[in-house]
Amino acid sequence: MNDPALTSANPMTGRERPLFLLSFRQRDELAGLAAGAGWRVVAARRADGAERRLLASGAAVAVVDARGAVEEGLAAVRALAGAAAATGSALLALVSRGDAARLDAFYDAGATHFLASPMRETEFVQALRFAARHAERVSGEAIPLSGTGETLGWRYDPALASIQVTPALAAMLGLGEQPSLRAMLRRVETADRAALRAAFARLRDGLSATAFAHELSGAGRVVEHLQLDQRTGRVHALIERLGEVDAGAAVRDALSGVNDGAGVRRWIERRLSEGQPVGVVLAALNRFEMINTAYGRIAGDALLRAALARLTEAAREVLGRRFVAARVAGAEFVAAAEGVTAELLNATAARIEEALARPFVIGDEIVPLGARTATAAAEPGDGAADLLRRASDALAGNDAPPGTVPVDALAVDLRRALDAGEIELRFQPQVAVATGIVAGAEALARWRHTSGEIGAEMLFAAAERAGLELALSEHVQRLALAEAARWPASLRDLRLSVNVTAADVARSNFADLFLDWVDASGFPRGRLTVEITEGGLIGDLSEAARLLAELRTAGCRVAIDDFGTGYSSLAYLKALPLDYLKIDRKLTQDIAGSARDRVVVRGVIDMARSLGLAVVAEGVETREQLELLAKEGCQFYQGFLCAEPLTVDALAMLVEGR
Numbered sequence: 001m002n003d004p005a006l007t008s009a010n011p012m013t014g015r016e017r018p019l020f021l022l023s024f025r026q027r028d029e030l031a032g033l034a035a036g037a038g039w040r041v042v043a044a045r046r047a048d049g050a051e052r053r054l055l056a057s058g059a060a061v062a063v064v065d066a067r068g069a070v071e072e073g074l075a076a077v078r079a080l081a082g083a084a085a086a087t088g089s090a091l092l093a094l095v096s097r098g099d100a101a102r103l104d105a106f107y108d109a110g111a112t113h114f115l116a117s118p119m120r121e122t123e124f125v126q127a128l129r130f131a132a133r134h135a136e137r138v139s140g141e142a143i144p145l146s147g148t149g150e151t152l153g154w155r156y157d158p159a160l161a162s163i164q165v166t167p168a169l170a171a172m173l174g175l176g177e178q179p180s181l182r183a184m185l186r187r188v189e190t191a192d193r194a195a196l197r198a199a200f201a202r203l204r205d206g207l208s209a210t211a212f213a214h215e216l217s218g219a220g221r222v223v224e225h226l227q228l229d230q231r232t233g234r235v236h237a238l239i240e241r242l243g244e245v246d247a248g249a250a251v252r253d254a255l256s257g258v259n260d261g262a263g264v265r266r267w268i269e270r271r272l273s274e275g276q277p278v279g280v281v282l283a284a285l286n287r288f289e290m291i292n293t294a295y296g297r298i299a300g301d302a303l304l305r306a307a308l309a310r311l312t313e314a315a316r317e318v319l320g321r322r323f324v325a326a327r328v329a330g331a332e333f334v335a336a337a338e339g340v341t342a343e344l345l346n347a348t349a350a351r352i353e354e355a356l357a358r359p360f361v362i363g364d365e366i367v368p369l370g371a372r373t374a375t376a377a378a379e380p381g382d383g384a385a386d387l388l389r390r391a392s393d394a395l396a397g398n399d400a401p402p403g404t405v406p407v408d409a410l411a412v413d414l415r416r417a418l419d420a421g422e423i424e425l426r427f428q429p430q431v432a433v434a435t436g437i438v439a440g441a442e443a444l445a446r447w448r449h450t451s452g453e454i455g456a457e458m459l460f461a462a463a464e465r466a467g468l469e470l471a472l473s474e475h476v477q478r479l480a481l482a483e484a485a486r487w488p489a490s491l492r493d494l495r496l497s498v499n500v501t502a503a504d505v506a507r508s509n510f511a512d513l514f515l516d517w518v519d520a521s522g523f524p525r526g527r528l529t530v531e532i533t534e535g536g537l538i539g540d541l542s543e544a545a546r547l548l549a550e551l552r553t554a555g556c557r558v559a560i561d562d563f564g565t566g567y568s569s570l571a572y573l574k575a576l577p578l579d580y581l582k583i584d585r586k587l588t589q590d591i592a593g594s595a596r597d598r599v600v601v602r603g604v605i606d607m608a609r610s611l612g613l614a615v616v617a618e619g620v621e622t623r624e625q626l627e628l629l630a631k632e633g634c635q636f637y638q639g640f641l642c643a644e645p646l647t648v649d650a651l652a653m654l655v656e657g658r
Contacts, residue, residue, distance in 0.1 A: 018042055019128070020054045020089075022080070023065035024072050030065060030094075030124070037125045047076040051083045060135040061128060063092045066106075067117050070099045074109050081110025085385035088265055090131035094119075097416075112389055118415075123468065134392060136329035152222075152239035154184070159233065169239065189215045203228045203235065206595040213361040223361045240310075240358070267324050268336055268384035276338040279345045279377040282391045283311060283352050286370045288331035299362045306360060307371075308333060314355035318348045332395075334388070342377060349373040410447075410454070410462035418468070418475055422448050423459070425480055426645030429654060430497065430616060430638045433630050438655050440495030440529065442638065443480035444645045445472075460501075469503050477514070481521035481528075483648060490652050497529040499561065505532065508543070511550040518556075525555035529580065532572075533561045541575040549577045559616070563587075564604060573611065581608040585619025585639070591628045598628065605632045 019039040021031055024046075031041045042057040044050050054062055062080055066073020077093055084091045093111040095102065100116050107114075112134055115127045152172065154165040164178055173179075173187055188196055192214030199212040203226065213223045216239070225238045271278045285307055288300070304327060312325045315335040323337035335348065356371035374394035378387050417423060427441035447454040463472040477498050484496040504510050518525055530551055532544075548558045559580035560572055564587045573581075583604060590597040608615045617629050620639035629637060643654055 017132075018057045018059040020044070020057050020059040020062040021065070022047065022050055022063065022076055024069040024076075030063070033121055033124050034063075034128060037128065039128065047072065047079055050076060051079055054080055054083045054089070059089060061090045061092060061131045063094065063128075064111070065094045066099070067094055067096045070095065070102055074102070074105055077106055077109040077111050084110065084112075085383045088135055088385065090135040092127060092131045100413075112385075116415075122470070133329070134389075152241075154237050154239075156181075156235040156237075157232075158235075187216065199224075199226055200235075206599045211359045211361070221361075223359070225358050238358075240306075264324055264326050264328065264334055264336055265384040265388070268378075268387060271338045272378060272382060272384065272387075277340070277378060278336060278338050278387065279340045279342075279375065280334055280336045280387060280391050281315070281345060281349045281352060281373055281375050282328075282388075282395045283333045283335075283349075283356065283371050283373045284395055285331035285356065286372065288369065303360055303362065303367075303369075304331065307331070307356060310355040310358075311335060311352050314351045315348055318344065318351050334391075340377075342375075345375040345377060349375050410449070410458065413449075414459075414462050414468055414472070417447060417449075418471065423472070423475060423479070424448060425476070425483055426647065427651050428638050428645040429642050429651065430495070430636050431642050432636055433626065433634055436658065438494065438642075438651075438658060439636060440497060441491075441651060442497040442531070442645075443476065443484070443499070445476045446645075469501060470507075473499075473501050473504055478517050478521070481517055481523050485521045485523040487648065488652050490656050491648075494655070495527050495529055495557075496523065497531050497559065499531045499533065501533065505544045505547050506540070508547075511547045511554075514551065515554050528555075529557040529559050531559045531561040531582065532576070541571065545576050552577055552579070562618070564600075573607070578611075578613055580616055581613045582616045582618055583634070588617045588619045588625060588629070588637075588639070589621065591632075592622065592624050598632075601629070602632045605634055609633060 017039060018041075019034050020042050021034065022044045023030060031043055034041050039061075042053065042059060044053055062084055064073050064076045064080065066076070073093060073095070077091060080091060083089070090112045091110055092113040092115065093106045094115050094117065095106070097116045097118070103114055113127060113131045115124065119127075152166060152169045154163055154169060156163045161181070162178060163181055163184055165173075165175060165184075170176060170179075175183060185193070192212075195212040195214060199210050202210045209225070209227045211223050211225045213221065216222045221241075223240050225240065227236045227238075228234075229236065268278050268280070285303075288303070308325070308327050311333050312335075315323055315325055315337075319335070319337045319340065322339070323335055325335040326333065328334050335352070337344075337348075340348075350373075353371055353373050356369065360367050360369060372395065374391050376387055376391035376394065424446050426444050426446055428444060429438045430440040430442060431437065432439050445456045445459055447459050460469065460472065463469045477500070480496065480498045484491075487494070500510075500514075504514075507513070514530075515525070518528060530548070532548070552558055557579040558577060559582055560576065560578055561582045562584045563581050564584040581604070583601065587597075587601055587604065591601045605615050614636065615634045616636040616638065617625075617634050618638055620626050620629065620637040620641045622641060626637060626641060643650075646654065
């Protein structure tokens with residue numbers, strides 16, 4: 001395998017990792033593909049003794065090639081499921097497309113992942129990568145956490161000009177529980193008082209919550225989370241220590257080389273074997289990967305330790321001391337407890353989300369991240385692997401709502417849908433705020449599925465699961481260019497916006513490829529805007545900047561899409577050559593909310609204008625939202641207030657009518 005992009009995408013960490021491959025036919029190409037991607041393949045041709053060989057191999061991923069041998073494959077998956085569950089391994093089943101209807105049987109037998117043929121080399125390698133990520137999520141060693149901590153905090157009442165502190169803070173600082181303001185201020189270092197004044201100024205200017213960091217005698221570096229009670233005018237503060245997690249207090253840090261997921265599994269297995277009901281909460285920090293890019297790995301590691309400490313304290317508040325918590329992989333964490341109800345699990349998840357929603361401090365900067373969570377409760381016959389797999393799938397968004405098609409089923413069918421031309425486009429108008437004239441349109445993908453029309457979000461989720469992200473992205477881009485090149489005369493002045501993904505810009509030759517597609521279509525470069533999704537986690541910003549600069553030099557324009565969905569926004573604005581900033585629909589819809597929401601949107605628009613960027617607001621649904629955006633200086637909008645995404649004919653009718 002000569003494609004460096006595939007090799008660099010595999011989950012190796014500087015050495016080969018074992019892969020167990022069971023194939024009932026002579027298919028050496030699979031072993032060759034895996035070896036080329038950095039895996040050390042342990043192959044078997046018969047199911048006899050396969051469980052023993054898997055255990056002996058130490059493999060994190062086992063592959064059962066059931067193409068053309070579905071019954072033998074099912075039997076092999078059943079035989080390997082116990083060993084895979086015991087070691088936390090992922091179990092990937094390869095099936096022929098004609099046997100895709102048997103996927104439920106493979107999952108029931110114990111498979112954790114699947115791939116249907118015919119498949120491309122890239123798809124197989126990516127499937128191994130996703131399976132390895134699952135194995136990392138549920139492997140390692142558990143960390144029972146114990147101990148209690150008293151809250152550090154204070155409350156200021158401006159009406160009485162008085163301040164109250166918690167007993168723990170009073171004891172730490174050697175103060176009474178109602179110290180004078182002067183005594184409290186003396187506890188803040190002179191160099192940090194400017195940060196304190198700035199935080200209070202933000203509250204006066206309309207924010208209801210903010211934070212600042214400083215040195216505190218007896219506690220070291222801390223961050224104070226301030227919240228303003230709009231009704232009473234009181235300011236409440238929660239003080240969070242930023243020191244290292246104490247390894248001697250029963251917390252062994254995964255970053256020190258200790259893997260903690262296996263211990264969680266053992267803890268769960270032991271409780272389940274005793275007949276105890278067990279539930280888990282998985283939590284993942286949003287867009288954490290950009291921390292290492294923007295601030296460096298040391299800062300990222302410190303943030304992970306701080307996040308684990310917060311999660312632990314949050315879980316303890318709800319569950320008491322009968323739980324275990326650990327970092328399991330990347331920026332993902334688990335808390336497991338016995339004897340808990342669904343309501344208690346949900347309460348724990350909500351408390352963890354609340355704790356992780358508070359900003360973190362990196363150096364002197366306040367960095368909001370947020371997190372998503374998922375819960376699962378043990379069912380009869382469950383092992384630890386079953387329980388954690390359900391939680392992991394829910395965290396990844398793979399549990400579809402009732403009545404919808406599961407992502408797994410869509411992924412199986414996506415390659416055929418691409419080949420059959422079932423992926424279509426709609427165009428959402430982008431309107432000039434000042435004149436009401438339609439100035440452009442964004443191309444959005446739709447899938448004519450047997451279950452109904454499937455939108456872009458679910459479509460790309462299926463593509464990620466199937467390892468077809470690049471293929472789908474290229475298909476949509478080329479289709480948009482081809483259709484726009486054939487637009488009727490009434491649309492010949494409109495700009496076309498197409499989306500590109502982080503995976504696209506990670507390809508060093510993407511600019512050349514994309515411009516070739518543009519020129520081949522006949523669509524003018526000067527009327528084309530490339531939209532980079534802000535939430536797309538671009539790994540190498542300098543390389544992305546080089547690529548986007550090439551596109552701009554060639555005549556295209558560049559927009560950052562969904563701005564405001566993650567902390568990486570400022571890093572993107574600083575590094576990337578841009579022409580437009582598109583405000584995420586959540587910010588747009590919040591503008592009609594509180595004064596604080598309007599301040600945030602105003603700040604985004606002012607920042608964009610100071611950088612010479614035009615502003616496009618997404619998701620505008622009401623006249624009130626549009627009027628408020630216009631007052632703040634927004635130049636363009638798109639959303640249901642004008643029109644939903646339209647066919648070319650409907651777009652032409654709209655433009656001609658306006």
